[in-house]
Amino acid sequence: MRPVLAALLVAALAGCSADKPKPVERQPSAAAPSVVPTSSARPVAPAQLPQGGTKIFPAYRVVAYYGTAGNSTLGVLGEGSPDKMLPKLRAAAKPFAGGRKVQPAYELIASVAQAGPGADGNYSRMIPLSRIQEYVEHARRHKVLLILDLQPGRGDFLPQARRLERFLVQPHVGLALDPEWRMPKGKVPGKTIGRVGAAEVNRVSGYLSGLVRAHKLPEKLFVLHQFRASMLPDITRIRKQPGLALVQHVDGFGTRSEKDATWNRLRRPQQFHLGYKLFYDEDVKRYRAADVLKFKPVPELVSFQ
Template identity: 75%
Template sequence: MDKEVDVLVRRAVTVLAVAALTACGTDESPTPQAAPTSPSPSASAPALPAPAGPSPSASAAPGSTPELPLGGTRIFPTYRVVAYYGTAGTATLGVLGEGTPDKMLPKLRAAAKPFAGGRKVQVAYELIASVAQAGPGRDGDYSQMIPMARIQQYVDQARRNKVLVILDLQPGRGDFLPQARQLERFLVQPHVGLALDPEWRMPQGKVPGRTIGKVGSGEVNRVSDYVAGLVKRHNLPEKLFVLHQFRSSMLPDVARIKKQPGLAMVQHVDGFGTRSEKDATWNRLRRPQQFHLGYKLFYDEDIKRYGAKDLLKFKNVPELISFQ
């Protein structure tokens, strides 16, 4: 680990006050992310009784076709999606958790407005639904789902305010598909998509925060096939299906990830650091021939953080931009 990377890592520990630190390889991205702590950050928030299924108002009226929050059934190229990332009840894992959805939405709209670039801006919440843990937990998978009632709070508020929701999974030693199936009540709603974060998909024997994880194309394809099946079965508009990545090793056989009908499949290039470090990651990883492209901006960890004018000048302008 070179000196500059070490400074960034130490800064992340101080700013985010986490107990574990993501490992940083020497031949890969110089922009690691900080690991969540255990127990789940939502534990401090009061749990509400979980509803039995999706809200009745989530479905389109009889005889009508469900649409996206701002209209239509295709996300790209009509919209540029700008999201706040985080989880409920804590700011440690991202800006979204700094307040309630009602408090954060005006700030998100203001942050998103400059990114239009000739498109309509569609704001989104990227809510971490399952949080990787430093300990094994009751079922030994080093991951914990936040309360379903918390997810319902964001999904319902988003629907009322024409916001997309992206439910993010950090499965620890578990598999992405069983966790995705737990969220079906939300995924059958027209404004809810899914994100997979391979950083927190651990091989057996490895612990989140000590090892940067990975996921193979077979597992990704099983999850995307499941979500695409929901879209077809429920006649839903196109859904975001997001893959986070800041190292090539996180998606080792990325070329074998299949496109799926009904899904806007996004390769989301993450990682914090200087502009030159982020440029190196972006240039090395992006696959515009295979995916729509996403990009993450870090409020605290980025050095000379890119602004909207900068990103709109990129070769392959990102179509999904998130703030952490």
């Protein structure tokens, strides 16, 4: 069932293209008074998360809408503009508190796997960077986290992440890797379930951790999507990195018994923070917030597709 659905999804954005982004406006830092010697100047305090603090967990439970700009086929986030979707997201997120502060988030698919090879032969295309900038600015204004999701096709995750650096240096922007759409050589998205090795994951997380350190940023979400063990074949070798909240996001859809089996088989709470996906269309008797809050352990990131 999943390959059929995937084939429909990759075809949906076959015509998307990239353009030049608007320059990111940076706030000038306050200059130290000239009478104070450089050696005695106070260190710059780390930037804050949208609702305060520098650590995501355990202070917050993050609840996200997943999708891409202007395309409802790929997830609920694309059913309308950010202004239209934010009230719906806040209403969906509120019941998931479970003793924590709820942090709404957008998980925006920034690079979309394609049914055709494209100019570079990678079967992946970045959405217009100006559209990403719109979500970055909207999320900042409304105290929302933004997670940029990558589907690199036959390409590597790291070059795509580097293309997004201007956004990733913002304190409210994190990153997600979707191995389903990381193709082995010769394979096509939608016809094969992809995979990624720990070495590639660790290169990306090391890069992101370096941005946190260099720019004095708060903790960032670093999300790994998974619904089959084969998608992360050497998962035990994935390393934690300073400044990152590393989340294993369990994505299986279907009946409750099918979802339970996927959750019980894959989850690794000893290694990761845990995430869980709820599907508006594909789930049968979709779990409600009260149900999810009874999970052991309770997911710290919940997303809707």
